[in-house]
Amino acid sequence: MSGKEAKAVVPKLRFPEFREAGAWEFISLEAIALLVNDRVQLKDISNVNYVSTENMLPNFGGVTIANKLPTVNSVSS
Structure with a gap:
């Protein structure tokens, strides 16, 4: 959505504090x-x-040791 297409939206459902x-x-x-x-x-x-x-x-719990590595020659850093 471009800046011109964007419209202010107030969601129908919100947590009470918002x-x-x-x-x-x-x-x-x-x-x-x-x-x-x-x-x-x-x-x-x-x-x-x-x-x-x-x-x-999940839930910002970090990472574990990978069980497997990719099979390509390079990966995104």
Whole structure:
């Protein structure tokens, strides 16, 4: 959604502490995060330092040692 298309939206359902917070503000993802295109060679990673969605723990619980590594020559860093 572009800035021109974005409209202030007040959700129908809200947690009590946010009911008087006003409309949501739409912000583009690129305004708050960097896109990383760097690659790391497979020979430079191990089960200990490789992080993927498969070894992330829920609820900000951290990560576990990866059970497997990717089968490609390089991965995003």
